[in-house]
Amino acid sequence: MATASSTTSVAELTGSRKRSRRLAAILDAVAEQGEISLHGLRELVGGSIATVRRDLTVLADQGLLVRTHGGAKATSSVLELPVDLRDTRFQEAKRRIARAAVALVPRERHAVALSGGSTTAGVARELAHHSDLTVVTNSLSIASLVAPHPRLKVVMTGGILRAQSLELVGVLAEGTFSAVNIGTAILGADGVSAEAGITTHDETEARTNHAMVASARRTIVVADGSKIGRTALAQMCPADLVHVLITDDSADPAELDRLRASGVEIIVVAAGEETPAA
Template sequence: MLRTERHARILEHVAARGAADVNELCALLDVSGATVRRDLHHLHGLNLLRRTHGGAVLGSVGLEVPVQHRTERRRAEKRAIATAAADLVPDNAVVGMTGGTTVTEIARVLAERGPVTIVTNAVNIAAELIPHKDVTLVVIGGNARTASYELVGPMAEKTLADYHTDMTFLGVDGVSAEHGCTTHDQLEAATDRAFAASGSRTVVVADHSKIGKVTFAKICPLSDIHHLVTDDAAPEQQLERIVSAGVPVTTA
């Protein structure tokens, strides 16, 4: 297992439970105690959790796992979602894209498929797309978020108000029938709302770990969403409630 994947699994585990001890993490990761202690020391140094005697606890409420620690997590599911989501895009479309590892996978699929215009606030997505001659790339400016590699805030929202896209792909940290789409950061939530408002259709892409989950800042209610694409491990009860709320769901 790669170090970055171990870190992502540790952060997700601690975020879900509030705390974890070394023995518990050794069993989860199938690694030695020395390896876990080194990982916890590193994550403590990044202020992502707080090291304790024998384990770790959350460093803050609503822990957000940084994008660089999420890249390898559920990669197969994200690629399947990306393939299904890309099939929704018409030829020569103008596509809005927020940040997120699943949205990044969609960008890769579209870049290889043919002519497309992509409007994004994610600098990592922009960096990948620049070399592709069949991609017309528009990058939205704003304040940089180190956790998500996104540019957010009033400048981003003002720019998006002047654009119109055929479709927006929205990456979220949680989506549920009761609370709609949510994320960890309020500035990011506001910029995501601007992305949704600029598109004729808004498609949420989220792997099964995000379905039924609620995080700090509300992006929009389900009534603002036109489609959800997830993977086949998503909880059926939540998907049924989302469909009942009027949102079509595709499982990849």
């Protein structure tokens, strides 16, 4: 896993969104299969064997996977994509999810809490069209997106910075969320299921986001279809605390039915078309 002391991000090393999407696809394949061959990766992402080898070198140098003689395997510490790679995936679906979420935010004085993540970052961009909102967040990325808009008031939590997600976590962040009254919490997720609830890869981040949900009158979860039916390490909240889930039409319909049975209102947007990874 890339550490806080790393001075070069994956995005700086990749140089283009096209390559970033390819690296994200490689990390997904390694995480899902545990180990995969060079030829398997070439079939997945396209390009030449030499290109795949260069991609693996970038990811191995950042500690995100382990090179093997014929391919790559996951490390025990790799649990999530770095934020600069996550932002390149499922972009059109995330834009449509963000617009649907913002349409549910009242056009009046209101406090909105946003967790970190690429989908919630899309929500933050869309909130620029609102006024008289207070945005409470523990995400440096979200705060930087909202800050240029003078009609939006930004409240940042304290806490310890997680390099992978650029979020502030821990007791200081939890204390900030517990001290304010939030109208709508908009929560990103690494996994969404009726059984496991809304989950993320880091237990400290999960506790911080649970404090956000506990302070909110309404919770909206925004997650692209790849997250539906998945379970990550730590629960942020059970499904029955979620009022609305906004996802896209690539989501597993059976899992959406199970979430509806848990009392969650489901809004499904069109996924749109993605640019191929290679």
